[in-house]
Amino acid sequence: MARELRIGIIGGGPGGLALAQGLKKAGLHPVVFEKKRARSDYVQGFRLRVRERGLAALRALLPAALFQAVLDTAGRAPSESRRFDESFWPLDGRRGPDPAADDTLIELSLSRITLRQVLLTGLDDIVVYGSAFSHYTENSDGSVTAHFDNCEPATFDVLVGADGVNSRLRVQLLPTAKIIDTGARRFAGKVTFAEAERAGLARVLQDYNVHIEPSGGRTLMVTSHRVDPAKFAAHGLIGRNDPTHAGLAGRHFDNTASYVWWNIAFWRDEIAGDATLEALDGRGLLDLLLRHNADWHPELLKLIEITDPSTVAALKVRSSVQVPPWPTRRVTLLGDAIHSMTYFRALGANSAIYDAGLLAPALARVAAGASLIETLATYEAAMIAHGFAAVTVSLAAMQRALGAREIAA
Ligand SMILES: Cc1cc2nc3c(=O)[nH]c(=O)nc-3n(C[C@H](O)[C@H](O)[C@H](O)COP(=O)(O)OP(=O)(O)OC[C@H]3O[C@@H](n4cnc5c(N)ncnc54)[C@H](O)[C@@H]3O)c2cc1C
Numbered sequence: 001m002a003r004e005l006r007i008g009i010i011g012g013g014p015g016g017l018a019l020a021q022g023l024k025k026a027g028l029h030p031v032v033f034e035k036k037r038a039r040s041d042y043v044q045g046f047r048l049r050v051r052e053r054g055l056a057a058l059r060a061l062l063p064a065a066l067f068q069a070v071l072d073t074a075g076r077a078p079s080e081s082r083r084f085d086e087s088f089w090p091l092d093g094r095r096g097p098d099p100a101a102d103d104t105l106i107e108l109s110l111s112r113i114t115l116r117q118v119l120l121t122g123l124d125d126i127v128v129y130g131s132a133f134s135h136y137t138e139n140s141d142g143s144v145t146a147h148f149d150n151c152e153p154a155t156f157d158v159l160v161g162a163d164g165v166n167s168r169l170r171v172q173l174l175p176t177a178k179i180i181d182t183g184a185r186r187f188a189g190k191v192t193f194a195e196a197e198r199a200g201l202a203r204v205l206q207d208y209n210v211h212i213e214p215s216g217g218r219t220l221m222v223t224s225h226r227v228d229p230a231k232f233a234a235h236g237l238i239g240r241n242d243p244t245h246a247g248l249a250g251r252h253f254d255n256t257a258s259y260v261w262w263n264i265a266f267w268r269d270e271i272a273g274d275a276t277l278e279a280l281d282g283r284g285l286l287d288l289l290l291r292h293n294a295d296w297h298p299e300l301l302k303l304i305e306i307t308d309p310s311t312v313a314a315l316k317v318r319s320s321v322q323v324p325p326w327p328t329r330r331v332t333l334l335g336d337a338i339h340s341m342t343y344f345r346a347l348g349a350n351s352a353i354y355d356a357g358l359l360a361p362a363l364a365r366v367a368a369g370a371s372l373i374e375t376l377a378t379y380e381a382a383m384i385a386h387g388f389a390a391v392t393v394s395l396a397a398m399q400r401a402l403g404a405r406e407i408a409a
Pocket of ligand 1 (some may be wrong): 010011012013014015016033034035036039043047048049050131132133134162163164165166167168315334335336337341342343346347348349350351352
């Protein structure tokens with residue numbers, strides 16, 4: 001008979017929630033502490049590319065009906081690519097094979113909002129919102145107590161830090177672990193299909209993955225995410241607008257509209273200094289890009305011109321640095337909390353969910369009698385190996401895209 005294993009999870013992002021789902025499916029009763037009820041950080045308004053490793057883990061972690069909801073509510077992204085120069089002149093049709101291709105065969109375009117709704121389904125009595133973790137203490141009986149800024153402490157047999165790139169749990173457990181600013185600055189924005197149609201935007205920019213590759217400039221990537229609200233209906237709230245986003249300005253968190261979106265990255269100071277970028281709002285950033293690319297074909301500039309300013313921001317691209325293995329304790333980590341990476345190659349959330357797919361069955365084995373420390377040590381070895389391999393791959397992809405540059409650690 002399984003003994004009750006007290007499991008605390010700090011952070012209700014894709015990694016922490018996928019872990020909670022997997023533990024629940026295994027008959028365990030974790031508690032997730034999430035500091036925010038509404039997830040309204042900028043990237044939450046976009047889709048995630050979820051690939052084989054993430055999908056396989058989700059299939060294992062979720063009840064069948066919820067995994068079906070993931071599949072049914074996935075957005076449709078174009079399957080074919082086209083390349084053009086800045087004069088909108090076709091380059092040789094398709095992009096060549098990716099030299100670093102890994103699990104690119106299967107992937108879905110998942111709205112982050114919808115995925116969160118799916119992952120929260122059935123977790124009402126598991127997620128404690130508004131609880132901001134501050135630190136942990138290790139007790140003489142081996143248990144671990146989590147402390148919060150704004151609620152009572154709670155004691156567990158194992159505590160998992162799934163609290164993202166600024167993880168407080170990591171800072172305490174691994175104080176020398178580093179997060180670096182890679183020096184890349186990434187801009188992105190969305191145009192609803194309705195607006196694209198109204199403006200008569202070229203069909204190719206709506207129907208294909210398009211790479212605009214200017215001679216001597218930065219590549220603008222354009223793709224789209226088409227949703228079918230009718231499919232959401234079968235799954236209740238899932239896929240609709242999230243009530244926690246009501247009242248937020250602009251259409252960025254509109255989860256029911258299909259959209260074309262683009263992104264482009266520069267090195268720091270290449271287009272403007274950080275102080276300038278930070279002072280500009282969405283419209284100001286669009287105007288900056290229009291000025292910077294003023295010699296581009298008008299149809300390409302139109303895409304930037306008609307972009308909804310509420311969907312535009314400049315992000316500093318950060319990455320973690322490989323940490324040597326550490327002595328395993330009853331406190332562990334997953335996802336961005338330990339191996340955050342650049343967005344190039346779209347592996348961050350996939351890796352976080354993959355970690356959850358390793359950790360949930362591991363903890364179920366502990367509940368069935370396996371040694372906690374030995375089992376966590378095996379998990380951590382596998383998690384570090386695949387997580388930091390993804391960090392390396394994504395950093396190399398960024399340097400291929402922007403040109404190699406030494407990155408200060
Ligand atoms: C521009 C961009 C594009 C990306 N595109 C992709 C993509 O297409 N595919 C992909 O796989 N990945 C992508 N990623 C990476 C992906 O967003 C992350 O890797 C993923 O969100 C990590 O999930 P996580 O659960 O580990 O952490 P997070 O998503 O960061 O979740 C952490 C959670 O912990 C909570 N939290 C933080 N601190 C505390 C605290 N003290 N107490 C309580 N709760 C706390 C936060 O509120 C949050 O809900 C992209 C990233 C960026 C920046």
